[in-house]
Amino acid sequence: MNSKTIIIGGGFAGRQACRALRNAHTEIVLFDPCSSVVMLPALPDLAGGWLAEKLLYYPLKKLLPANVRYIQKAVSSIDLDARTLTADGELFAFGNLLIAAGSVTDFHGFDQHREKVYHLDSLETALRIRADFGAYLLKTEQPHVVMAGGGYTGLELALSLYYRAQTAGKSCRVTVVDPAPDILPFLPEAKRQYIKRFLARTGVTVFSGLRVTGFDGKNVTAAEKKFENVFFCWAGGSTFAVPEVKGAVKRTRDGRLKVNSDLSLPEYPDIFAAGDAAAFEHNGQILRKAINFAWYEGKCAGKNIAHRLCGEKTKPFRPFDAGWVIPLHTDSVGQLFSLLWIKGNTGLRLHYFMCGFRNYCFTNFAGFARLAAKLFKKEAHHDD
Ligand SMILES: Cc1cc2nc3c(=O)[nH]c(=O)nc-3n(C[C@H](O)[C@H](O)[C@H](O)COP(=O)(O)OP(=O)(O)OC[C@H]3O[C@@H](n4cnc5c(N)ncnc54)[C@H](O)[C@@H]3O)c2cc1C
Structure with missing residues (x-):
């Protein structure tokens, strides 16, 4: 060799x-x-305390062929x-x-009190949100989540935290701030309106065309608006x-x-x-x-x-788009095979089934398959 x-x-x-x-x-x-592989699409649910973390990860080494040398x-x-x-x-x-x-x-250069800004791209960041949001709920009478970024990660996380607060008996304000003219620009207007109506019903306020300009560790400023004593998350891409x-x-x-x-x-x-x-x-x-x-x-x-x-010709990659779902804890929007629109529990079930199907071991698959069948019960799973 x-x-x-x-x-x-x-x-x-x-x-x-x-x-x-x-x-x-x-x-x-x-x-x-990272010595574990992680099911990233389930991170918003983990951050909200709805899933046990063992369902999301598996030792990387166990999944590698014997002849692969792993360097951590x-x-x-x-x-x-x-x-x-x-x-x-x-x-x-x-x-x-x-x-x-x-x-x-991507923080886009925003580094004000970075250690106190929550973001979601790994098991560790999700566990940190889970623990710190639990503590924030305990000590705050009127919790308020401010989310910088109205993409799918921002919205999924916002809803997961909102429902967690609800199960803790707290009414939680959620504000989403995004510099783009509208959220989820890739969606057709009717689907975007569907999500916006769901957010409005839930009490989530969306400010499009507005950029977060400051964070002092507790309060967020976005142009002339100020949000005080907030749980600030960054999901800006x-x-x-x-x-x-x-x-x-x-x-x-x-x-x-x-x-x-x-x-x-x-x-x-x-x-x-x-x-x-x-x-x-x-x-x-x-x-x-x-x-x-x-x-x-x-x-x-x-x-x-x-x-x-082997000195042979390479072959082109031919993508096949089976579809996507944006799961919003109690509702969803998605599309299958670029044709069929889905929403509600159907989308949520497909999302959790996908998290199981693309998972790493039978126990994890079974856990997500159970979730796909039953969806979330009212009580959150706070094992922090
Ligand atoms: C919150 C969230 C929700 C998502 N939801 C969905 C969804 O619902 N459906 C969907 O299809 N996709 C979703 N995605 C996107 C999906 O997870 C990614 O597209 C997919 O994981 C990409 O696979 P990958 O192998 O390229 O990268 P990853 O799965 O991220 O793997 C990259 C690996 O590289 C390692 N690595 C990172 N930096 C270095 C370095 N410098 N040197 C060496 N190794 C490094 C990491 O530790 C990691 O193990 C979501 C992502 C996030 C963060």
């Missing part, structure tokens, strides 16, 4: 690539700072021309590379997870690497990107960040690395 393939990130894309490469003639090395380190820099990467100050050389490091919260990439790459506004149809980088035929790290264009649009695409992109990129190792 004379080649070394490095995979950065052992999430949905990275793990599928490891599996696709397991019989290839190459040494496989996987870098990931974060990659801080990639040099595409020198064919090296840096992790924990150490330099590693690669022959082939797959970049599948997912994405992290996500960005590429590796701090530095040197080389001739093209990127989207959110930092994703533009890829060819076979998922290789345009100037580097043996360097690939998949999942949230990749910007794959299909029918004139960049694919959204989703588990389904990450899963099959990872598989395709892994196979293409194997093809290259």
Whole structure:
């Protein structure tokens, strides 16, 4: 064996690539700072205290083929021309590379009292919200959640916290602030209005076209508005997870690497990107960040690395869009196969079924399948 393939990130894309490469003639090395894999779509429910955390994660090593060498380190820099990467100050050389490091919260430079701003992109951040929101509810007579960002993560988290407060017997104000002219711009008007009516009924106030400008650790300012003694969460989007990439790459506004149809980088035929790290264009649009695409992109990129190792031609990635759901705790909006609109419990059930189907072991699958059947009971599951 004379080649070394490095995979950065052992999430949905990275793990599928490891599996696709397991019989290839190459040494496989996987870098990931996190020793557990996490079902990210269920994080809002975990943060609200509705799920036990054991349902969401599983040891990464147990899911890797035996011939994968796992190094528990974060990659801080990639040099595409020198064919090296840096992790924990150490330099590693690669022959082939797959970049599948997912994405992290983008604060867009907002760093006022960052240690007191809650965000949601990992198991740790969800557990922190769960614990701190519980404590905030105990000591606050009139709780108020202010959410910067009216995308799906912001809305899902806002609703999860709202219902948690309700089960604790507290009436909780929720304010969503977003600089865009409207929330969820990718939705057709009728579906957006459906969600807005649901939010209004629930008592969630949305300020579109408004940007959070200040946070002093307790109070939030957005232009001339001031919200006092709030639980402040940031869900203003996500960005590429590796701090530095040197080389001739093209990127989207959110930092994703533009890829060819076979998922290789345009100037580097043996360097690939998949999942949230990749910007794959299909029918004139960049694919959204989703588990389904990450899963099959990872598989395709892994196979293409194997093809290259054998001197064969790589194959194009052909995405299949099974659909999406925005789960809002007691309601939902979604679309199946780009055709069929769904809402309410149907969407919620499909969402939790997907969390089980794409999970890592039978116990986790069974837990989510049970949830898909019963949905949430009135009592939250606060195991903090
Ligand atoms: C709150 C939330 C809700 C979501 N809801 C949905 C949903 O309902 N449906 C849906 O389809 N998708 C949803 N998504 C998006 C979906 O989770 C992602 O698209 C998917 O996880 C991308 O897979 P990936 O393999 O690219 O990245 P990930 O699954 O994020 O895996 C990336 C891996 O790389 C590792 N890593 C990060 N930085 C480094 C580094 N510097 N060096 C080495 N390793 C690194 C991470 O530890 C992680 O293990 C949601 C995401 C979030 C955050």
